[in-house]
Amino acid sequence: MTGTRKKAASAVSVHPARTERLDTRVLESLVGYNARRAWLTVSMVFAERMAAYGLKQVDFSVLSLLRHNPGATSRQLCATLDILPPNLVSLVSAMDSRGLIERRPHPYDGRAIGLYLTQSGEALVREAERTVVDLENEASERLTTRERETLIKLLQKIYL
Numbered sequence: 001m002t003g004t005r006k007k008a009a010s011a012v013s014v015h016p017a018r019t020e021r022l023d024t025r026v027l028e029s030l031v032g033y034n035a036r037r038a039w040l041t042v043s044m045v046f047a048e049r050m051a052a053y054g055l056k057q058v059d060f061s062v063l064s065l066l067r068h069n070p071g072a073t074s075r076q077l078c079a080t081l082d083i084l085p086p087n088l089v090s091l092v093s094a095m096d097s098r099g100l101i102e103r104r105p106h107p108y109d110g111r112a113i114g115l116y117l118t119q120s121g122e123a124l125v126r127e128a129e130r131t132v133v134d135l136e137n138e139a140s141e142r143l144t145t146r147e148r149e150t151l152i153k154l155l156q157k158i159y160l
Contacts, residue, residue: 031158035155035158041139042135042136042139043057045135045138045139046132046135049131049132049135050128050131050132052131053124053127053128053131054098055124055128058081058083058091059091059094059095060125060128060132061081062077062081062088062091062092062095063095063100063101063117063121063124063125063128064125064128064129065077065080065081066101066115066116066117066121066125067117067122067125067126067129070114070116070117071104071106071107071114071115071116072114072115073106073109073112073113073114073115074088074089074092074113074115075112077115092115095121098120099118099120099121100117100118100120100121100124100125101115101116101117101118101121102115102116102117102118103115103116104116
């Protein structure tokens with residue numbers, strides 16, 4: 001290696017890449033970018049705290065829906081959460097194996113099977129919901145109550 005190349009190589013290794021802030025104005029003007037950044041922040045904390053319950057986001061959503069909609073069918077859960085039926089089948093089986101839910105005949109549709117929380121499932125989701133409410137409050141603590149409500153309504157206008 002020539003002397004000039006050695007100096008250049010050592011200069012690169014001695015001086016790390018610049019850590020100056022990049023111009024993100026275009027990205028920050030995009031709804032999707034901002035929603036994703038907020039989601040990443042909340043979802044990391046969610047994953048950490050739900051690990052204690054052995055729940056992923058979709059597990060929590062299914063259990064919470066069943067807590068507030070006892071007897072919901074797989075079809076209803078798929079439609080509400082935008083889950084493909086084969087994916088829900090494995091989720092339901094796993095929750096059934098854990099003793100969190102049970103299948104019973106649907107109260108109004110004799111052809112359908114309703115999904116219900118067991119006592120263990122009810123206790124678990126009740127505690128998990130409290131944990132999620134706390135983490136959501138922490139994640140949005142820089143917002144006023146009104147700003148938080150407005151943010152939720154605005155986000156819902158995009159997907160509802």
